[in-house]
Amino acid sequence: MRGVKILERALSAIPIMLGVCIVVFLFMRLIPGDPVDIMLGEASNVTQEEIERLRAQFNLDDPIHVQLATYLGRVLRGDLGYSISRSASVGNLILEALPATVELALSSITVALIIAVPLGIITAVKHRSIVDRGSMAASFLGISMPAFWLGIVLILIFAVELKWLPTAGRAAYGFAPRHVTGLYVLDSILTWDLPALKDSVRHLIMPSIALGAGPAAVLTRVIRSSMLEVMRKDYVTFARAKGVAEWAVIIKHVFRNALIPAVTVTGLEIGSLLGGNMVVETIFAWPGMGRLVVDGIFSRDYPLVQGAVMVYGFTFVTVNLIADILYTWLNPRLTFGEKV
Amino acid sequence: MVRAHKEEVLSVEGLEVVYKTERGPVRAVRGVDLSVREGEILGLVGESGCGKSATLLSIMGLLPPTGRIVAGKIRVGGVDVMALSKKELRSLRGNTVAMVFQDPMSSLNPAHKIGAQMREALEVHGQPYSKDILVRLLQEVGIPSPETVLGYYPHQLSGGMQQRVMIAIALSCRPRLILADEPTTALDVTIEAQILDLLRQINRERGTAIVLVTHNLAVASQFCDRIAVMYAGQIVEEGNVNEVLSNPLHPYTQGLIGCIPRFQKGVPLTPIPGQVADLSEDFVGCAFYPRCRKRDASCATSPQELVHTGTRRVRCHRYGYVEYTETVAGQDWGNE
């Protein structure tokens, strides 16, 4: 029962992934004129071989549906094209940059959850108190504050004035851990490299707070409002009538049910963290996907932009898929349908 | 049946409850006195919004944050509930006094299995909670294949089964008093009868006292030993169920009886005119005055006290002066 539901949901992601490919392909074809000429318009140091390679990549002489089919075939084989500005395959470039972005997104959502879960619970329990009102005002500020602006403020305070934290990059020169997964914190734990662990955590703090503040604010509001909704339910009063202690009522009965909508929103937030961080990556010189895309745009490296946008789309769909599966798993009403 | 020698399980004196709302304070309960003895079933009858549920929640100390007890005394098993600490109150809830709610679907936590929810009720009161005990509890309330049901989530059970589970949870610590808040309103009529039978069986076998809150006078007449009729936060009439139903003293009770459909052709229903009293208002005289068929000018101004007449109480200052014989009295309300 549960397996079938989850499989169904997983299969439903396939047409969307296909759509993502088509949209990205169309993006490329929407540029007026011959993309290769436009791309190479300003470049002078391009070899004939590279021009040939690009022409083959876009196979511009075929009818559009043939081009699409060829393109989809390539993507399916994992071939995302060739980047002229970096003279490397787009797939490899993305594979190198992706762990940095993933690590930043994961640590940002961790920051967000560490703030949002307790705050959401407290504000709901102390509904209409000063704590509640203060937190709601703060969350409003968090929602309205652009992440890159918060990043700049953090750099000003903690790097420039207090000199506590480094301003840029993932690790100081020579401190990067041995490559295992590409996630520096995880790698340095796996290889038990303590200096690298300390260094990579220090580099992560500011960008994670800058990126995590918005999701923290959103999640606080979501958890609070669904807690408030659940608290009105009869089963909460019934739990109290059983003699259950108040904290246990809040955690076991209220929070357990309030969690379900929060999971969906967390999934959406991770998705947009993965795809909304290019400005923050730029500020903190974080060598991730965002930097890759922005550099690609400035060097008119369309295959690179195209490949990266597609990977963003895929990641977003996958994260939401995981959130949906988790949602199904947390909500027994969806997994166990039969009535006795 | 005289039960005077039995111990008093619940006593409520002069209970007053006020709810804070956006439109100002609402005086939901206005001086309610109740007394329930061991083995007794008391029916608390009235239209919705008359303060029945607020009275029950006050006994459990479970009024929502907007509600507050402003006056009165509540004793459960001789213990002053309002003097208890939060912890002592918790050990009372589910243990000495248990509650059964109206809508079983929304009263069981959708995220936890039946077994876990039953176990919790035993665990918090330090009772043993082995699987055998849970199975026996489910058997006692007549649930078939209890082992399987323990592993189910609430939504996998029908409404009647859910209500049985809730009763099993309520019974798990052998309470002396069960407060049942419209336990059958959300159920089909046939299931309603089964659930009421189950409750009565528990009452007979174990001597558990039950307070049944209902808006349905017919249900109360079938099930209760004694009934108290509430209107606008006050008890307007109380007495042995047969006496009250065969010879209602208060015009409101008479009105309620007139609203019960009968299985006889040609007996017209006589609805009570007007609207239920607005509890945010204060009234000097009788709360029922605007809707009463037997009022006179003094009813609006003279305060109404509960008058004791033998085994009965009635809150109508005209009691004794008015002939009640023209009402529906005389109907046979035989309790079985």
Next chain:
Amino acid sequence: MIRGLSAGASARRKLLLLRLSLWAESAATTARRLSRNKAAVLGGIVVLIIALAAVFADDIAPYEPDDMNLADRFSPPGGKYLLGADHLGRDVLSRLIHGARVSILVGIITVTISIIIGGTLGVLAGYYGGTFDAVLSRLTEVLLAFPYLIFAIGAMAMLGPGFWNLVWALCFKAWVEFFRLARAGVLSEKTKEYVEAARVLGRSDFEIMCFEILPNVVNPLVVVGTLRMGTMMVMEASLSFLGIGIPPRIPTWGSMIQDGYRFILNAWWLSAFPGIALVALVLSVNLLGEGLREVLDPDLQSF
């Protein structure tokens, strides 16, 4: 026969007038209830001040935004330049006032276009269903798979910098949300009795959609539209910060933050003031939107 027709036409005109007066009345009620929410009123006042500053920028800015005065490079706030001067000796305050134009316009124009496109398509898709609805719904699912910023960046990469390019790049995805809101609203409304009644009375589909259903699905569009104005302003600032939004010769808060960021160690005021202005504007728009949500559609999950 002719009399009957003209009577029908005049009745129709009366009905239209009645509807308009009802709309005006409900708008007045909304405004009245909104005015009781202090936070929303504060937000509204700030938005109004910034909008007025943007409209009358030429009259109230103390200097021309492009006037360079190299002798005054990096003048700190106070004195000749209230908020200081930038690395080219331009007055920060004047650039700030002119930069408000872009933020306000981008917010209003993108949201208006998105509501018109998304709302219209959503109402049609919800009302008629069928292939039209299926195709659009699949399309929106695909578009939702792209995070906002990456989509806008991709679009800007193709279109190149420019005000209208930016507007379209943002609208590409922004309409989707309004489409889904409108469609969901119509789906739940169209089975209700009043729609059935209108159909029985012989109203055309167009009349039913415009006069019967639309008033009942418009509230969430207004609420989310207001909140999205803030989102769009942040998007514009982000893109301009990256240098792929508005062309550099037009002052915008995003590009001012970017310019100043290079000199952040010596001249904090270059980035600080546009940043504060941006946060204040977005916060105010959100306060207004949240106030509208409480009045118009309290159950709507926003943000």
